[in-house]
Amino acid sequence: MSDMAERARRAARIVEKPGLFKVCEGCESIVIRDANTCPNCHGYRFDEDPQRVIEQAHILGSRPQTSVKPGDLED
Numbered sequence: 001m002s003d004m005a006e007r008a009r010r011a012a013r014i015v016e017k018p019g020l021f022k023v024c025e026g027c028e029s030i031v032i033r034d035a036n037t038c039p040n041c042h043g044y045r046f047d048e049d050p051q052r053v054i055e056q057a058h059i060l061g062s063r064p065q066t067s068v069k070p071g072d073l074e075d
């Protein structure tokens, strides 16, 4: 499966159950609701509004990934 298709699939799953996720205020990635800090930027401020999660899922699912992966930030 292509990277793009995989992202679209994930986005669809998020839109289905937005209550399980939240949006990081630091890097705008979608993380699971249970996460204490963002796996991408280690931020701890989140927007838990389901509507915001849905909007962000659509954005992330419809464009190529441009942000760095978590591993890229480690030394």
Ligand SMILES: [Zn+2]
Residues within 6 Å of the ligand: 024, 025, 026, 027, 028, 029, 038, 039, 040, 041, 042, 043
């Ligand atoms: Zn973040």
